[in-house]
Amino acid sequence: MRITPLDIQQKQFPMKFRGFDVEEVYAFLEVIREEMEELLRENATLKENVQRAESHVKEYKEMENTLRETLMTAQQMVEDYKTNARKEAELLIKEAEIRADELIKGAQEKVIKIHEDIVDLKGIRRHFKEELRRLIENHTRMLDHDSYREGENREEVAE
Template structure:
């Protein structure tokens, strides 16, 4: 059963002989309610941030897949250019051979460029994941600190 700030605010205690100071009890309950409410808001905010970051990560994955598809297309184009270059070389001799070499060179430069782009995007993704991990760890430390602080306040 989860306790809500409203549960804390509405909690009633029976009065007994030599019981607690009711004003002090209600004052403490109000403090606990406020802290719980703040933690719930912060938790909600963190969940929203995680959802946003997950959406961004999905977008990066889509971009990565698009680049992979482009690479496959470029590799297929290279193969097609090579096949066409061989046929033309048989028909046109030296001139066709020079054109085929230029086409292959351009296609290979495109493949190298696409490979470089993939490596760059993987680095960005790795950096992004590390930033997310640091953010989550930072928030976890804050939550642990709050928990410890609540524990210390409970002991006082």
């Protein structure tokens, strides 16, 4: 059973022989009633403060959860970006390696073609030299033959 300040104020005590001083009892009850009213007001204020504080704590916990979720999402996004960047870098490196291999292969093929052309040109040069030598030899023989014939003609004319 809860006692209210009103219960204290309205409480009546029966009188007995050689009992308490009634004025003093009622004065004391009045002090108790006032103290109890003050305590009840203070208790109500504290309850309101607790409710407000609990409400704030609840809000802060919700904000904390939201921030935690946001942070986790941001961290996941960062990890995803890192993973994607790594994959892109690996892909670019592979593409560059393939392109470099193709360029090297093309250059090697050009070197082989140039060597083949050099060999062909050397053959053509050798053939040209031989043809030129034959031509010179033929012309030399013709000149020698002409000189010989001129010498015969001179001997015939001198005779």
